[in-house]
Amino acid sequence: MRFDLVATRLATMPESLPPYAEILMPVIAGGGAVRLREGVAPGHSPRPAAVLVLVYPDRIGEARIVLIERATHEGHHSGEVSFPGGKAEPDDRDLAATALREAQEEVGLDSVAAGVTVVGRLEAFWIPVSDFHVTPVVALAERAPLMEPDPREVARIVEPRLARFLPDAPIAVVERTIDGWPLRYGAFDVDGLFVWGATARILSQLGALFADR
Numbered sequence: 001m002r003f004d005l006v007a008t009r010l011a012t013m014p015e016s017l018p019p020y021a022e023i024l025m026p027v028i029a030g031g032g033a034v035r036l037r038e039g040v041a042p043g044h045s046p047r048p049a050a051v052l053v054l055v056y057p058d059r060i061g062e063a064r065i066v067l068i069e070r071a072t073h074e075g076h077h078s079g080e081v082s083f084p085g086g087k088a089e090p091d092d093r094d095l096a097a098t099a100l101r102e103a104q105e106e107v108g109l110d111s112v113a114a115g116v117t118v119v120g121r122l123e124a125f126w127i128p129v130s131d132f133h134v135t136p137v138v139a140l141a142e143r144a145p146l147m148e149p150d151p152r153e154v155a156r157i158v159e160p161r162l163a164r165f166l167p168d169a170p171i172a173v174v175e176r177t178i179d180g181w182p183l184r185y186g187a188f189d190v191d192g193l194f195v196w197g198a199t200a201r202i203l204s205q206l207g208a209l210f211a212d213r
Helices: 003-010 095-107 197-208
Strands: 047-057 063-065 067-070 085-087 116-121 125-127 132-141 154-158 172-178 181-190 193-195
Touching: 003 047, 003 063, 003 132, 047 095, 047 197, 085 095, 095 116, 095 132, 095 154, 125 197, 132 197, 181 197, 193 197
Parallel strands: 047 132
Antiparallel strands: 047 063, 047 085, 067 154, 116 132, 125 132, 172 181, 181 193
């Protein structure tokens, strides 16, 4: 998918966002369509966080996105594929600033040098295991950014084509046990990595914006 087409479409993001593919969301294996709880309990205030959904043109003008494979460590999300991002800090002006700061810290993104412009947001959601309310911040870069992963947080940077996540893209169905729960969910295969959960949800909704390409 050509970056110029993507940039034109994202320059005026719709107020009503298209849905992501339901098959991506985890359900209890053997439990029919029993999905894990998604909503925040009344009165509970999860911690705000943001991730950067950065789209840029490669050397032949194809649209690509920036993902990271997180370094292996103790705690949640170890070794998973995600967008650059993290929790909001008091000094962040807004959630877009959070996303850009985290991308600078994790992959060395120089937003000025790459000509980055924030164009909108995708659907925010709650991640129960870390208790973050995550806002995906969508941005366009005029040129491919020069990036260097912070080895403390990032094992490698992954830069797939956006076309990989259009609505007709193949989705693998995975069954595995996580924290004692037998789960079944859809995942994208990207460079031999299974991208699932919140990251897959964001990619699916982003791709759905181009359903009539």
